[in-house]
Amino acid sequence: MGERAFRVEQILPWLHQRGTTDFAAMTNIGKALAARLAECATVAAPEMASEQRSEDGTRKWVLRLADGNAIETVFIPEAERNTLCISSQVGCALDCAFCATARQGFNRNLTAAEIVGQVWFAEHRLRAERNAPDRVISNVVFMGMGEPLLNLKEVGPAIRILLDDLGYGLSRRRVTVSTAGVVPAIDRLKEAAPVSLAVSLHAPDDGLRDRLVPLNRKYPIAELLAACRRYVGTDARRRVTFEYAMLAGVNDAPEQARALARLLRTVPAKVNLIPFNPFPGTSFERSADAVIDAFRDILLASGLVAVTRRTRGDSIRAACGQLAGVVKERSRRVVPIHAS
Ligand code: SAH
Numbered sequence: 001m002g003e004r005a006f007r008v009e010q011i012l013p014w015l016h017q018r019g020t021t022d023f024a025a026m027t028n029i030g031k032a033l034a035a036r037l038a039e040c041a042t043v044a045a046p047e048m049a050s051e052q053r054s055e056d057g058t059r060k061w062v063l064r065l066a067d068g069n070a071i072e073t074v075f076i077p078e079a080e081r082n083t084l085c086i087s088s089q090v091g092c093a094l095d096c097a098f099c100a101t102a103r104q105g106f107n108r109n110l111t112a113a114e115i116v117g118q119v120w121f122a123e124h125r126l127r128a129e130r131n132a133p134d135r136v137i138s139n140v141v142f143m144g145m146g147e148p149l150l151n152l153k154e155v156g157p158a159i160r161i162l163l164d165d166l167g168y169g170l171s172r173r174r175v176t177v178s179t180a181g182v183v184p185a186i187d188r189l190k191e192a193a194p195v196s197l198a199v200s201l202h203a204p205d206d207g208l209r210d211r212l213v214p215l216n217r218k219y220p221i222a223e224l225l226a227a228c229r230r231y232v233g234t235d236a237r238r239r240v241t242f243e244y245a246m247l248a249g250v251n252d253a254p255e256q257a258r259a260l261a262r263l264l265r266t267v268p269a270k271v272n273l274i275p276f277n278p279f280p281g282t283s284f285e286r287s288a289d290a291v292i293d294a295f296r297d298i299l300l301a302s303g304l305v306a307v308t309r310r311t312r313g314d315s316i317r318a319a320c321g322q323l324a325g326v327v328k329e330r331s332r333r334v335v336p337i338h339a340s
Pocket of ligand 1: 101143144147180199201243245322
């Protein structure tokens with residue numbers, strides 16, 4: 001092993017496993033290297049601007065970045081896993097009709113350090129609170145603000161640290177990238193880091209999906225599903241999760257459930273039905289529970305795996321699609337979507 005790799009192996013566990021911020025405390029790297037590092041590097045996570053807790057144990061942090069922007073990160077404790085939901089961009093450029101982040105516009109991509117910094121911050125804060133050295137976060141999902149596959153350049157290296165044994169040591173199954181459907185980047189993700197894939201589908205046909213998820217005009221459903229099949233490949237254990245926000249009177253009719261079931265026959269799929277989470281200024285409404293149950297039952301009867309995602313953190317606006325952060329100088333929405 002070269003000197004450089006050896007040093008990296010020494011330093012990474014201090015940073016990510018112990019949460020050390022002071023190079024001088026890294027006792028095995030030697031004083032000279034510690035001093036050199038202190039001159040050219042700092043260890044700092046995004047700074048906490050606020051913290052909110054909901055009755056169900058969900059926590060939402062607003063984290064301030066060095067440039068004054070702020071992002072949101074959500075911790076979701078469950079009996080069998082503790083999930084951290086992280087952001088990949090400041091705001092989002094995709095403009096999905098039913099998402100609060102879209103209203104914020106887009107400012108910039110997060111760096112790999114800012115992405116990993118969210119995990120670092122949450123893990124070490126929670127561990128300190130619990131006063132126990134045990135690892136707290138077991139799963140990480142890229143389901144916060146932003147479109148991770150429009151920032152794969154930074155998301156890729158961040159994932160590698162999450163997976164590395166010297167970093168957070170998470171298995172590939174326990175890291176999920178969620179995308180609105182950036183088709184070429186799905187293939188690149190497979191090359192870079194084949195973690196679990198979730199796709200925000202929300203509609204069973206292109207006409208409706210064009211309106212709900214404008215990116216569909218560029219990458220329509222057939223191309224998206226083909227990319228999903230390539231992603232899963234021949235690995236019989238893998239499945240793509242399809243997210244489907246239940247919007248009253250828009251995408252929740254029984255015939256739409258049947259159309260969805262037909263559509264997903266050719267992909268190893270699991271469907272997550274997400275009851276729509278309202279936010280100020282939206283005109284969409286959540287489907288009634290009975291409607292969601294009926295929709296799910298049609299999917300189940302067709303042989304699909306389908307679950308209704310329990311809404312978590314609703315009272316603190318930490319639920320899916322409610323993250324807004326503080327986005328400065330929002331640029332116009334500038335995704336290269338060319339309606340054909
Ligand atoms: N841009 C990525 C990552 C965001 S994940 C993506 O689109 O997948 C957040 C998930 O919550 C997505 O499936 C998104 O479509 C969904 N969502 C957005 N707004 C919502 C809302 N108001 N209620 C429920 N789900 C919502």
